Amino acid sequence: xxxxxxxxxxxxxxxxxxxxxxxxxxxxxxxxxxxxxxxxxxxxxxxxxxxxxxxxxxxxxxxxxxxxxxxxxxxxxxxxxxxxxxxxxxxxxxxxxxxxxxxxxxxxxxxxxxxxxxxxxxxxxxxxxxxxxxxxxxxxxxxxxxxxxxxxxxxxxxxxxxxxxxxxxxxxxxxxxxxxxxxxxxxxxxxxxxxxxxxxxxxxxxxxxxxxxxxxxxxxxxxxxxxxxxxxxxxxxxxxxxxxxxxxxxx
Amino acid sequence: xxxxxxxxxxxxxxxxxxxxxxxxxxxxxxxxxxxxxxxxxxxxxxxxxxxxxxxxxxxxxxxxxxxxxxxxxxxxxxxxxxxxxxxxxxxxxxxxxxxxxxxxxxxxxxxxxxxxxxxxxxxxxxxxxxxxxxxxxxxxxxxxxxxxxxxxxxxxxxxxxxxxxxxxxxxxxxxxxxxxxxxxxxxxxxxxxxxxxxxxxxxxxxxxxxxxxxxxxxxxxxxxxxxxxxxxxxxxxxxxxxxxxxxxxxx
DNA sequence: CAGTGGTCTAGACCACTAT
DNA sequence: TAGTGGTCTAGACCACTGA
Numbered sequence: 001x002x003x004x005x006x007x008x009x010x011x012x013x014x015x016x017x018x019x020x021x022x023x024x025x026x027x028x029x030x031x032x033x034x035x036x037x038x039x040x041x042x043x044x045x046x047x048x049x050x051x052x053x054x055x056x057x058x059x060x061x062x063x064x065x066x067x068x069x070x071x072x073x074x075x076x077x078x079x080x081x082x083x084x085x086x087x088x089x090x091x092x093x094x095x096x097x098x099x100x101x102x103x104x105x106x107x108x109x110x111x112x113x114x115x116x117x118x119x120x121x122x123x124x125x126x127x128x129x130x131x132x133x134x135x136x137x138x139x140x141x142x143x144x145x146x147x148x149x150x151x152x153x154x155x156x157x158x159x160x161x162x163x164x165x166x167x168x169x170x171x172x173x174x175x176x177x178x179x180x181x182x183x184x185x186x187x188x189x190x191x192x193x194x195x196x197x198x199x200x201x202x203x204x205x206x207x208x209x210x211x212x213x214x215x216x217x218x219x220x221x222x223x224x225x226x227x228x229x230x231x232x233x234x235x236x237x238x239x240x241x242x243x244x245x246x247x248x249x250x251x
Numbered sequence: 252x253x254x255x256x257x258x259x260x261x262x263x264x265x266x267x268x269x270x271x272x273x274x275x276x277x278x279x280x281x282x283x284x285x286x287x288x289x290x291x292x293x294x295x296x297x298x299x300x301x302x303x304x305x306x307x308x309x310x311x312x313x314x315x316x317x318x319x320x321x322x323x324x325x326x327x328x329x330x331x332x333x334x335x336x337x338x339x340x341x342x343x344x345x346x347x348x349x350x351x352x353x354x355x356x357x358x359x360x361x362x363x364x365x366x367x368x369x370x371x372x373x374x375x376x377x378x379x380x381x382x383x384x385x386x387x388x389x390x391x392x393x394x395x396x397x398x399x400x401x402x403x404x405x406x407x408x409x410x411x412x413x414x415x416x417x418x419x420x421x422x423x424x425x426x427x428x429x430x431x432x433x434x435x436x437x438x439x440x441x442x443x444x445x446x447x448x449x450x451x452x453x454x455x456x457x458x459x460x461x462x463x464x465x466x467x468x469x470x471x472x473x474x475x476x477x478x479x480x481x482x483x484x485x486x487x488x489x490x491x492x493x494x495x496x497x498x499x500x501x502x
Numbered sequence: 503c504a505g506t507g508g509t510c511t512a513g514a515c516c517a518c519t520a521t
Numbered sequence: 522t523a524g525t526g527g528t529c530t531a532g533a534c535c536a537c538t539g540a
Contacts, residue, residue, distance in 0.1 A: 263529090298530045300531090304528085319538075321538050
C-alpha cells in the first residue's frame with residue numbers, strides 16, 4: 001500500500017495508480033471526496049506538490065474534479081471515447097436503459113493483412129477478429145479489428161468476450177492507447193456485412209476506419225466499424241486540450 | 252513584456268500566453284528550441300516550477316514538446332480538431348495540396364430557433380448562418396450554424412468570411428471552446444441541401460450534429476454539418492487524455 | 503562534460519467554501 | 522474560522538543528451 005521511493009516509477013505516478021484503483025474498486029465512489037492534499041501528503045510521507053502532480057493526472061483523465069475551498073471529488077462516469085470501439089457511445093446507451101450486447105462473430109485468427117493503402121498493418125501479420133453489437137435486439141455495429149501480431153502475442157488464448165479491449169491491452173500487454181486517427185464515410189453495405197447487420201445489401205451505412213496508436217507502438221491496432229445509424233445514433237464528446245483553467249477571470 | 256505579479260491572472264498563465272504569441276508570431280518557429288527552463292526563470296524573475304507550469308499548458312495544447320537532456324521545442328502544426336467545423340480536416344487537405352474554399356450561403360440573421368429536441372438552442376434567439384465548402388471545385392461540406400444571440404451580441408456586424416469562427420469567438424467574445432458533443436448519422440439529403448451540394452435529392456450523406464460548450468456558456472453554439480464523403484473523407488484525431496507519460500518504463 | 507528536462511521537498515501566502 | 526485547493530518560491534538530486 002505504501003509508495004516505493006526506490007521504484008523507477010515516479011512517486012506521483014504510483015500514487016495516481018493507487019488512487020485510480022481505489023476509485024475503480026469503489027472505495028471512493030462517484031461523488032465522494034478523496035482525502036485532502038495535505039492529508040495524502042502526510043499519509044504517504046511525500047510533499048504536497050507531489051500529491052498534486054498525482055491528482056493532476058487523474059483530473060486530466062476526468063476521474064477527479066477539484067473544488068477550491070471544498071475538496072477533490074470523484075467525478076461522474078467517465079463517458080470517455082473508447083478508442084477500441086464506439087463503446088463510449090454504447091455504454092451511454094446502456095446507462096439510458098438500452099442494453100447493448102456484443103458477440104464475437106469470428107474468433108481471433110492470425111493472418112497476413114492484404115495490401116490496402118488505408119490499412120496500416122498491410123503486409124504484416126495480425127490477429128483479426130469480428131464483433132457484432134446489438135441494441136433492442138437489432139444489430140447496430142459491426143467491428144472488424146486487427147491487432148499487430150508481434151505486439152499482441154498470444155491474443156488468441158485470451159478470452160475476449162465481454163471485456164473492454166483497451167483494458168485488455170493495458171492489463172496484458174502494458175500498452176495504453178494514446179491517440180487514434182479515424183475517418184468517416186458513407187458506403188453501401190456489402191452482402192456479407194449487410195447479412196450480419198440484417199439490412200438489404202447496398203443499404204448506405206456509416207463506415208469508420210480507425211487506427212489506434214500507443215506510446216510504445218504506433219499503428220498497433222486498426223478497426224473498421226460499420227454502423228446502422230437508423231437504429232442507434234453514434235455520439236462522441238471532444239475535449240479541447242490545454243488550459244486547465246486559471247483561477248481568476250480575465251479583466 | 253514583463254510579467255505582472257499583481258495581476259489576477261496567474262504568472263504561469265501570463266507566461267504561457269507570452270510564449271504562445273511568440274510562437275504564433277514566428278519568433279520561435281516550428282522546430283525551434285525555446286529558452287531552457289532555468290533561462291526563462293531567470294529572465295522573468297520567477298521560479299522554475301512556475302516556468303514548468305506555464306510550459307505544461309502549452310505541452311498539453313500540443314504546441315510544445317519536451318526532450319529530456321535536450322530542450323523544449325516548438326512542435327509541428329497543431330492539427331487540432333476545430334470545434335466549429337470540420338476545418339481540422341479541411342486544413343489538413345489544404346496542406347496536402349487540395350485547396351478548400353468556404354463561402355457564406357446565407358448571412359447571419361437573428362431568429363427564434365424552432366422546437367427540436369436535438370437542438371440545444373430551441374426556443375431561444377440565435378444568429379443563424381449557412382456556409383458551404385468546396386474542394387476541387389466540388390461542394391463537400393454544408394454547415395448550418397446557430398450562435399446564442401445573447402452570448403454573441405452583434406455577430407451580424409462582424410465579417411465572417413474566411414475567418415476561423417473559434418478564433419472569432421475567442422477574440423471578440425472572450426469565449427474559448429472547451430468541449431463538444433456530436434453525433435453521426437447517415438441521412439438522405441433534402442432537396443435544398445442536395446441542390447447546394449450538387450447531388451441528387453435523397454442521396455445518402457453524412458450528417459453530424461454538434462453542440463459546442465464553452466467554459467462560461469454551455470451549448471452556446473450548435474451546428475449541423477452535411478458531408479459528401481464521396482468527395483472528401485472526413486478525418487479526425489482523438490487524443491486519450493491523462494498521462495503525460497512518466498520518465499521510466501515500468502518493469 | 504555542461505546543460506537539459508524529470509522529479510521531489512518543505513515551506514509560504516492567498517482566495518475560496520463550508521459551517 | 523478552519524480547512525480546502527491555487528499559486529509560487531528556492532532550493533535539490535537525478536537521468537539523459539549533445540558536443
